[in-house]
Amino acid sequence: MFAEAVKLFPAHFKDLQLLQGDDEEANFFNNILHIQLHRRIRALHRLTEKCKSGVLNPVCITDLLRAYLFLEQSCELLASVVPALCI
Numbered sequence: 001m002f003a004e005a006v007k008l009f010p011a012h013f014k015d016l017q018l019l020q021g022d023d024e025e026a027n028f029f030n031n032i033l034h035i036q037l038h039r040r041i042r043a044l045h046r047l048t049e050k051c052k053s054g055v056l057n058p059v060c061i062t063d064l065l066r067a068y069l070f071l072e073q074s075c076e077l078l079a080s081v082v083p084a085l086c087i
Helices: 002-008 037-053 058-081
Strands: none
16 A cells, blocks of 8 residues: 555655665565565564664654554454454
């Protein structure tokens, strides 16, 4: 969802474009929700590097993480009601 929004509205998501990477392996949005743990860890490391370098706006990162946490909580709630929804 975020990856598509960043592609469709680049002027509104300048900071988040830095997280897309040049290929699928480097794309934060693909890796943060990946089934393999090492890919999720790698995505968080890339996010950390961008934050430490100061190229990402802290407000942008807070909003991004809040959205992913909300997504995870929503999925867990739905899974408790209808397990087949969140595989």
